[in-house]
Amino acid sequence: MRIARHRIVTALRERGQQARADWVERELPEQVDPAKHTGLLATLRLDLADLADAPSP
Secondary structure, eight states, rough: OOOEEHHHHHHHHTTTTTHHHHHHHHHHHSSSOOTHHHHHHTTTTOOOHHHHHOOOO
């Protein structure tokens, strides 16, 4: 499973965390691998289930 970076950025901006959202836009790839970035996602307190892309039909 991969997470689109824009979903992470949007979630952070909705919480008013503009600086963190800006950093994520600069540092993370377009498609984020949760296994590789587990620590970062936990630090940002993001729920993977809310961020995951809907499966394609």
